Amino acid sequence: MALRDFLKPLGVFVAVVLVVVAGTALAGLAFGSSGGDGAPDGEDIDGQAPAQYQPDNVAHEDDPENGTLAVDGGGEDKRVLVDTRHANQFDGADVDPLVEALVREGHTVDVGAGSEGSGFETGYTNATLQRYDALLVIAPTGSFSEREIDGLEAFAEGGGRIVVLGEPRQFSGGGSLSSGSSVRPSADALAAAFGLRIGSETLYNLDDDANDNNYESVYGTTTGGDALTAGVERVQFDTAGYLVRTGDSDAEMLVRAVDGTRTADRGVAGEYDVAARNGNFVLVADASLVERSELFDAHNERFVGNLLTFLVSGDKPDDVPPTATPDEDPGGF
Amino acid sequence: MPEQADASATAVVYVVVVVVAVLIGTVLAPVVWSATQGDGGDGDPSVSVITLRGGTDPGNVNRITDDLRAARTNDSVEAVVLRIDSPGGAVASSEEFYLAVNQTASRMPVVAYVEGTAASGGYYGIAPADSIFVKPSSTVGSIGVVVQAPLSTVEEAGRTSRTFLRTGPDKATVSKDSIRNQMETLHNAFLDTVLTHRGDELSLTRSEVALGRAYLGPTAVRNGFADETGDLDAAIEEAASLADGIDGDGYDVAFREPVTPAETSVTLSDADVARVEGNVVYVDATDEGDQFREPVRYYAVWGIPVADGESASGSGTAGNATATPGGDD
Numbered sequence: 001m002a003l004r005d006f007l008k009p010l011g012v013f014v015a016v017v018l019v020v021v022a023g024t025a026l027a028g029l030a031f032g033s034s035g036g037d038g039a040p041d042g043e044d045i046d047g048q049a050p051a052q053y054q055p056d057n058v059a060h061e062d063d064p065e066n067g068t069l070a071v072d073g074g075g076e077d078k079r080v081l082v083d084t085r086h087a088n089q090f091d092g093a094d095v096d097p098l099v100e101a102l103v104r105e106g107h108t109v110d111v112g113a114g115s116e117g118s119g120f121e122t123g124y125t126n127a128t129l130q131r132y133d134a135l136l137v138i139a140p141t142g143s144f145s146e147r148e149i150d151g152l153e154a155f156a157e158g159g160g161r162i163v164v165l166g167e168p169r170q171f172s173g174g175g176s177l178s179s180g181s182s183v184r185p186s187a188d189a190l191a192a193a194f195g196l197r198i199g200s201e202t203l204y205n206l207d208d209d210a211n212d213n214n215y216e217s218v219y220g221t222t223t224g225g226d227a228l229t230a231g232v233e234r235v236q237f238d239t240a241g242y243l244v245r246t247g248d249s250d251a252e253m254l255v256r257a258v259d260g261t262r263t264a265d266r267g268v269a270g271e272y273d274v275a276a277r278n279g280n281f282v283l284v285a286d287a288s289l290v291e292r293s294e295l296f297d298a299h300n301e302r303f304v305g306n307l308l309t310f311l312v313s314g315d316k317p318d319d320v321p322p323t324a325t326p327d328e329d330p331g332g333f
Numbered sequence: 334m335p336e337q338a339d340a341s342a343t344a345v346v347y348v349v350v351v352v353v354a355v356l357i358g359t360v361l362a363p364v365v366w367s368a369t370q371g372d373g374g375d376g377d378p379s380v381s382v383i384t385l386r387g388g389t390d391p392g393n394v395n396r397i398t399d400d401l402r403a404a405r406t407n408d409s410v411e412a413v414v415l416r417i418d419s420p421g422g423a424v425a426s427s428e429e430f431y432l433a434v435n436q437t438a439s440r441m442p443v444v445a446y447v448e449g450t451a452a453s454g455g456y457y458g459i460a461p462a463d464s465i466f467v468k469p470s471s472t473v474g475s476i477g478v479v480v481q482a483p484l485s486t487v488e489e490a491g492r493t494s495r496t497f498l499r500t501g502p503d504k505a506t507v508s509k510d511s512i513r514n515q516m517e518t519l520h521n522a523f524l525d526t527v528l529t530h531r532g533d534e535l536s537l538t539r540s541e542v543a544l545g546r547a548y549l550g551p552t553a554v555r556n557g558f559a560d561e562t563g564d565l566d567a568a569i570e571e572a573a574s575l576a577d578g579i580d581g582d583g584y585d586v587a588f589r590e591p592v593t594p595a596e597t598s599v600t601l602s603d604a605d606v607a608r609v610e611g612n613v614v615y616v617d618a619t620d621e622g623d624q625f626r627e628p629v630r631y632y633a634v635w636g637i638p639v640a641d642g643e644s645a646s647g648s649g650t651a652g653n654a655t656a657t658p659g660g661d662d
Contacts, residue, residue, distance in 0.1 A: 005343075009346050009347060009350045010350075012347060012350050012351065012354070013350045013351075013353065013354045014354075015354075016350070016351055016354030016355060016358065017354045017357055017358050017361070019358075020354070020355060020357075020358025020359065020361070020362060021358055021361050021362065021365050024358075024361075024362040024365045025365045044402075044405060044406050046436070046439075048432065048435060048436055048439070050432075050435065050526065050529070051529070052522065052525035052526050052528075052529045053522055053526075057521065057522075057525060058518050058519075058521040058522040058525070059518055059521075060514050060515075060517035060518045060521060062510060062513075062514050206540040206543045206544065207540055208517075208521075213510060213513040213514050213517050214513045214516070214517065215543070217513070260540075267544075293508065293509055293510050
């Protein structure tokens, strides 16, 4: 076969391919849409870095956790009882730093008073209370009997010191808000004996300058010139409640949540006191104050230090509260 | 008959050549065709309607960002209407959604039409829109972040961290403070994004927006979370009127395939909720199979944690998303 014999079919081949391809191209240009100019992708790439995403704007700074928890000795060695008889909701590890600070100054601390009397008892008898100079009650959820409250009143009146870290009603347990149960901390009856009551709602403050790292972790500022607030400017409460003075009570408010703080359910802004003192009784509406994650926030360690100093600064005779009552029996259930 | 034989052989060769040429041409034709095509239709400018019905989860958001990129790179698309029904989803993908819409809104008008819900992460995405259209049942707002953290992980962080050797005290552990800190950071970014784009319209303060409340359409129009009451066509007309390249009614409307929930879902309900404390949702860590897992997941979702047994019922328009739309307003 001559070369020509190859060239002719090849020419036809090339011609047909060209016709099909060119025809398609022409049809595309004629009937298709415009565009597709093959512009480089780079022309559509345009990075963005929104101003509101910049670290200076969004980065959140927690309060530094520093300071030391110190008890002002006072010289005399005191016995402090940490309550465990009222279904107290705290982790043993949380009171360790407190115990440490007290024993360093020579005081004795009992977390729970050992067993006594009937196994059904939930509170402390006057006989037990006589052995101590001070009582620290953290997050109680079991009730205080009338008899026990009488004993504690006599205890405080006779020079014994009582500090209660209570909590407002909170949801807990259960699978969700709908099935969870609300826990009413039981410090109310005891607090009422000292002219105070814990309000029914927790507090929040959305202003970033008014909380540490969450809308619930509100700051409080000291309002009184009491020894309990010495050196304390700002306290941070993790889940604060508020206190109400009952009737013509003499209770003195110590720490108030900062301006703009509101109650969780109704969202009412107002002045909410979180800590108060009535004689030898101190009530703080936030038990989380002593949790490890909160203890060194803001001036919490100074405030807790003052509370501990308060506990060991009383002057209580050994026969207080009196056990003379003949029908003395352990506290109620 | 050598000539005849020669001629028929030649004919066979030509037939084969032509057939092969046509085949090759057919293969090349689509390539050539597409090279001559833009993405648009008949040359009229168009408004692209992009639809998201489902959570702002990675899968859905990837497809929406693809749709938005297609709109940006198509010369005939002059405006975008974002039709949305989304209760939000993971914070990471909600941010992606926002960035894609923000990018698009910097090139052409974007108008949002809230078909059902544009709350939390869903609202994050439409915040840069030039205008937001709602109807009475549209739900918008719910600006905020929740975190899903296994209760045991947080409570036992100290204990579990002693079960293996680590190079540093914060390695492989989480704390309530660090979770809250990170949550605040993400919240700041979200909140300030809303204020950046809607600040002039909103009659609410930063703190009021931070409440995380969801609003129905009429309230939203009044407080600035939305701009106007209207339907999808009203949003399309608005988009067309804002577009420089569209003159009067001389535009086409191109509906992209709606993005609806695929395999992904927000997973707040896939574990038992053990405790809700503020906006931290603690879950039971029942899947002990993994030695290590992501300690926390941050979500920008509108909803409330699903109680045991309810999760199977789904959540209507929210697709598989989190949490049953429960009103917090």
